[in-house]
Amino acid sequence: MDEQGGREESAGPRVDPAGNEHPAPSSAPQASFLYAVQTILDKGQGLVATSKITKGTRILSEAPLFKVPPDKPNRKVKEALIIKELKRLDKDQQRAYFALHNAHGTDHSPFLGIARTNVLPLGSQAREGGLFLEASRINHSCRPNAQNTWNANIGRLTIHALRDIKEGEEITITYLDQTTEYVSRQQFLKGSFSFGCRCELCVLPPARRRESDGRLSEINSIDEKLGQMGSRMFGYNKILHLLRTMFRLFEEEGIWDASIPRAYYDAFQIACMYGDDTRAKIFAERAHAARVIIEGDDSPGVARLKRFAEQPTQHESYRRLAHSPRGVRPPQSVGGLEVDDWLWGEG
Numbered sequence: 001m002d003e004q005g006g007r008e009e010s011a012g013p014r015v016d017p018a019g020n021e022h023p024a025p026s027s028a029p030q031a032s033f034l035y036a037v038q039t040i041l042d043k044g045q046g047l048v049a050t051s052k053i054t055k056g057t058r059i060l061s062e063a064p065l066f067k068v069p070p071d072k073p074n075r076k077v078k079e080a081l082i083i084k085e086l087k088r089l090d091k092d093q094q095r096a097y098f099a100l101h102n103a104h105g106t107d108h109s110p111f112l113g114i115a116r117t118n119v120l121p122l123g124s125q126a127r128e129g130g131l132f133l134e135a136s137r138i139n140h141s142c143r144p145n146a147q148n149t150w151n152a153n154i155g156r157l158t159i160h161a162l163r164d165i166k167e168g169e170e171i172t173i174t175y176l177d178q179t180t181e182y183v184s185r186q187q188f189l190k191g192s193f194s195f196g197c198r199c200e201l202c203v204l205p206p207a208r209r210r211e212s213d214g215r216l217s218e219i220n221s222i223d224e225k226l227g228q229m230g231s232r233m234f235g236y237n238k239i240l241h242l243l244r245t246m247f248r249l250f251e252e253e254g255i256w257d258a259s260i261p262r263a264y265y266d267a268f269q270i271a272c273m274y275g276d277d278t279r280a281k282i283f284a285e286r287a288h289a290a291r292v293i294i295e296g297d298d299s300p301g302v303a304r305l306k307r308f309a310e311q312p313t314q315h316e317s318y319r320r321l322a323h324s325p326r327g328v329r330p331p332q333s334v335g336g337l338e339v340d341d342w343l344w345g346e347g
């Protein structure tokens with residue numbers, strides 16, 4: 001499929017995001033006709049909000065046309081598997097597959113080129129991907145307003161609004177980690193998707209872009225340190241301090257995605273390790289609340305966090321680093337400020 005940048009907008013089919021065949025059981029707000037597939041200047045097709053979409057809304061829920069194995073070990077094997085899957089589809093579905101964008105030109109066969117351009121991951125750590133006809137039309141932004149998540153409970157990919165989206169605004173997801181710095185972002189997007197990103201973050205003036213890169217680099221360095229948090233290399237208070245710094249950097253960078261519940265989960269784990277039940281419970285509750293916004297309340301990850309929020313002591317690492325409880329009751333809240341200082345060990 002060729003890029004159609006600059007053409008007059010033509011509203012495509014409207015889609016019922018709840019999916020009539022398999023309605024999603026999530027209680028996240030949903031509405032019909034939330035988006036239309038349209039031609040977007042310089043981006044080919046994309047999804048545009050047809051009404052205001054509030055943060056946490058499930059915009060789309062879609063079953064894969066087929067699943068795609070990881071790239072390695074062998075391209076030929078992968079291609080043969082895709083061809084086998086395509087043969088199982090009906091003619092309309094095959095046509096829809098070949099109408100998807102191919103960012104790889106003649107570098108690969110169309111079977112592989114289309115798959116490599118459009119596959120979305122089936123889980124944050126999953127090597128397997130899925131081919132989705134509707135979600136594949138969502139373009140990238142380094143500061144997206146929506147997030148894709150594979151929900152294994154319902155066997156569907158879901159897209160949720162990360163913030164309020166205005167009517168007429170394009171719906172975007174990110175194709176890479178939001179903490180990737182400018183040059184690496186551009187290289188990856190050019191190499192894997194053949195475009196130079198011109199999102200709000202990528203068009204910042206050079207001085208502000210350097211500041212942004214500095215924050216992203218600091219987030220990544222904290223993340224590395226947190227990876228060693230079970231090793232006693234850093235004490236409890238130091239880790240809490242690092243996490244609070246990370247949340248401040250997320251806020252300054254405008255990052256509000258799965259990194260938020262992940263960081264609260266890290267905080268939960270460390271509080272568990274030190275037997276700090278009170279903080280562990282609060283961190284698990286925050287991780288749960290953030291993840292519900294991003295994935296709805298029907299995903300396996302959300303159910304797990306709910307269990308930990310109810311019973312933090314059930315976590316496998318509970319009191320692994322300290323045998324006596326560290327928890328103290330939180331101070332009385334005055335506008336929430338003291339509680340947050342106490343929570344991060346800075347009160």
Ligand SMILES: C[S@@+](CC[C@H](N)C(=O)[O-])C[C@H]1O[C@@H](n2cnc3c(N)ncnc32)[C@H](O)[C@@H]1O
Pocket residue numbers: 042043044045046100101102103117118136137138139140141192193194195196197198199
């Ligand atoms: C998964 S497809 C997204 C849907 C695609 N626009 C279409 O017409 O089907 C990925 C391709 O969309 C285009 N694209 C996605 N995000 C873009 C962006 N921010 N700027 C320019 N092009 C973008 C690139 O051509 C990329 O290879």
